[in-house]
Amino acid sequence: MTDLVSPVVPEARTAGAAPAPRARGPLRRAAPALLVYAAVRALGIVALALWGCVRGSSPHHLLSARWDSVWYSRIAEDGYGFTLRLADGAVHSDLAFFPLLPWLERALSALLPLSVSDAGLVVSALSSLGAAWGIFAVGEVLHGRRAGVVLVALWAALPVGVVQSMAYSESLFTALAAWSLYAVLTGWWVWAGGCAAAAGLTRPVGAAVVAALWLTAAVTLWRGRGERRAPGRARLWLGVVLAPLGWLGYVAWVGVRTGSVTGYLDVQGGWGNGSDGGLAFARFVAGQLGGPAWPAGLGLLAGVALVLALYAAGVRARQPLPLLVYAGVIVALALTAKGYFGSKPRLLMPAFPLLLPVALWLARPRSRAAVPVLAVLAVGSALYGAFWLGGSGPP
Template identity: 30%
Template sequence: MPPIQRPDAGVTEIREERDVEPTSPLGVLGLQRLGGFLPRLLLAYAACRVVSGVILAIVATRQVPTGWTGPVVSYLTFTAQWDGQWYQQIALGGYPHRLPVDGAGLVQQNAWAFYPLFPLLSRALMDLTGLDFYVVGSTVSLVAGFVAAGAMGLLLRPRLGDRATLAVVVLWASMPAAVVLQVGYTEALAMALLTLFLLALSKRSWLTATGLALLLGLARPIAVPLAAVTLVAIWQRWHRRRDEPIERSEALSALAALAGCGVSGILWPAIAGLSTGRADAYTATMSTWRGSREIVPFTPWLDMSRYYFGATWGPVWLVTLFVLIAMLALGPWAARLGAQLRTWSLAYPAYLLVVLDPFTSIFRYLIPLFPLGAVLIGVGGHPRWSGWQQWARVRFWVLLGAFVIGQWYWVDVLWRFVPPSDYPP
């Protein structure tokens, strides 16, 4: 791992986050003058996946055979546990035409809770190659993770520099739940689309961002924070209208990107409703994973905080947590991230606060918060914070070691299923 370099000066909040003119495919993707940066980054990401693969292989030897793994546990069957079984079911048989209900008429857990892009892409590749879901699902995730890492590097490099970007990507790829980037889950594919979307916004590639937003609407329910980032990108473009006049075609394309985020938010619930004949098919299905069978904003976070810290101190610690996240994203130590990535780092946790039932799956839901890795290491601030940046290398190695240990804990305690019931990852 090369030493982390001190970021360059000269990045401001108002400056539009566009680094090369999108006049060619290379310009849009940010592939001009990359030299050996991208190969080094992908090699570092591959090393992270090897470490995770070794952890998975070792812990797989401790997994007792279940209905998920079959009579013999292997590395590949171990990668399709928990939600992976739902994705396998969808890949093989699609979605039910009617919502399953019990004798009392209550909706039961079913496949409509899971977004279709990953399992249907897996099914297409299964038909093409003749391979089973265990091979194809984990491979799709593995390849998508490389795409996400590359796009993340192209997004962060103009802001942080080569070495600091490499450090942030490695730290992200080593998070405790980063193992899901190579198993039969949708996280890697969603991260690939998310990072490409953010990269397209930073390059003013509005129509590309529109298409990616629509694809995200079939991969992960994160349209609301995407819309917030898109609004900031449009505001930045509007701010520069005197120096760079906005043509009508660009204005319409920018509005299309914002509309794409709106459509993304309702696309899958609408498909579920039309397919089952029940307008609330998606929300009714999602509620079956809640203990109260209701989706109530904020309440699960309050209940969980009170459960762990008491009726008085629980809400205090909860507010403290989100204030800390806001400080991380808004403080001078995040100045180099720019307005768009700062907005994402605020809007996404706020979205989780509204819609998520916080439990053991929270570790997976933290994976999209990759920009805050630059803040944790200390490479995201203005050069006047040089004292903070001098310790970036130490913080990187300490966090990397802690994250790898956390991966072992996550795989052994959460991913490994201990019958008859266990906490989900």
């Protein structure tokens, strides 16, 4: 890898590059990845259904009408304005939830005979396939088709992969982020900016997509600073301008609605969210290690070490700049958040570039490890997802 900004598409090495995007090519190129993805997620749903039969719980209810799904459905039905005040003084406002998913739920339920919660499941299912396709496109453009398929399989088989099938915003966000990153890598700046803007309307971490695009654009402009008439520079600037509009627009709207410049941060504070540099998380882990739940504490430490090791491996392998920035921002925000410690695996799920080193190892020519390793991971993900969602589940 010789270029941290534009890895393998020669035309994308200038500000004005606009190669034909492979995502517009025949669907059959991505078909193996999509089929593998669908098979892994179907296995997870089957395991959840069997678990529901044993425990007497409804998989449909678990996937569509618990935790954050209820908040999204309420926004889709009634708009913003609901606040829940808890006995401990916490104030949970629905303004903490970005609007793109409930907008899509409302639109789909208006077009089809679906409840908003079922519309959320449809949006999630379609978005997860879009995310798988985008992840495949990134993997293929960097390292070839086989690596792209393995990368998708690894993402599908994450321990908390069941969230990809829930009426949550993770799948929608990952789809938009993956296609934005792909567009950056191939020089389609306007598409990249549009997807980044939509991602910014989906989750707070949409800022990671904006950062990836902006820093890559800055390096591209710096390298071409001597070219006064670089072709397509206007498209690059348009993408740069478009990228933050979704995130900034919603945060600004919350500020106006709450009457405070820091309105969105105040809303997040009411939920116990925010960032303290990881101090609260460190205290939580230390508390686990010092008590009867010390194995869980060791598991947390191992998980954090694995995430950091995977990111370091990406740096050593000289992954393209947009992938490093995107994954780095997501990891930093997830690990330094001061609340909802059980959510961290879910918050890290969109950081699919972390899986690239493993995908490359499994996708080596003549390697026989890919199929058995991915099969074990898929079964483990299905079993863990059923157990996790049937228990405490994602907060």
